[in-house]
Amino acid sequence: MERCPDRLGKQVATVALALVFEKHSAGEVCSPSGYLRGMFEKAEAGELQLERSFDGRRHELLIKWGYWHILPSKECRSMVTRNVVLTETQDQLVQALVASGRYQNVSEAMRAGxxxxxxxxxxxxxxxQGLxxxxxQAKAGEFAEGNGVDAIRRAFRQxxxxS
Incomplete structure (x- = not known):
């Protein structure tokens, strides 16, 4: 039986996969990324062992900041396809983000943006709203008296x- 690969960190991959698997088992529609989709298919076939915490539940709360973007959303909303036009500089930035491994694909990088x-x-x-x-208040005549320096000094004195 295969274990979660170290590429994303075993616990992080387990969290993501467990959430996807749980939602799928409950009949909810979920679209994991390609990497997680492959893991999900292996879990469905019984070829992937999910880590379990001491109380028997899947690791649902173990989320590392560096990988939050690959986790499925709580609602597992369906995705809408859009075409976007990027400048060459923007495209290079997105490609660099994906190449760094922080994002699995261009869509994930764009969603983060x-x-x-x-x-x-x-x-x-x-x-x-503050303005x-x-x-x-100004229209109602509720002004601070004096100049700005005086108003600040009064506020500190008060x-x-x-206190």
Whole structure:
């Protein structure tokens, strides 16, 4: 019986495979990457031994930061195919990320980039909300008195007085 290969680290591969296998057994649709798909097929055929933790459950919580991108999502959403146009520089970056082994394929690298973009958009939305609140206060006449230096000194004095 084959064991999980060391390429990704035995525990990480086991986690990913266990999650995929569990979802498949429950009748959920899951699309693991090519590497995990091969392991999944071996597990289904009984050719791959899954590690088990001391209490008999699969290692569901052992996730190493370097390999989180290969794990299936909790929801195992179906993937939509899209064509994208990249500059030569962007293509070289994506190819270098895949060649480094951090990502299994171009799609995984692109999804990681989209997750970062999503985080950035959330931060920008937070900043905009703060600006909107500040403008609303200014329109209501709720200004800090004096210049900026005076306002900062007052804020520190008030903070010292209340602590």
């Amino acid at each position: 989209l997750r970062l973009l999503e985080q950035e958009e959330a931060q920008i939305a937070g900043i905009r 909107f609140e500040g403008l609303t 903070a010292r007085a209340t």
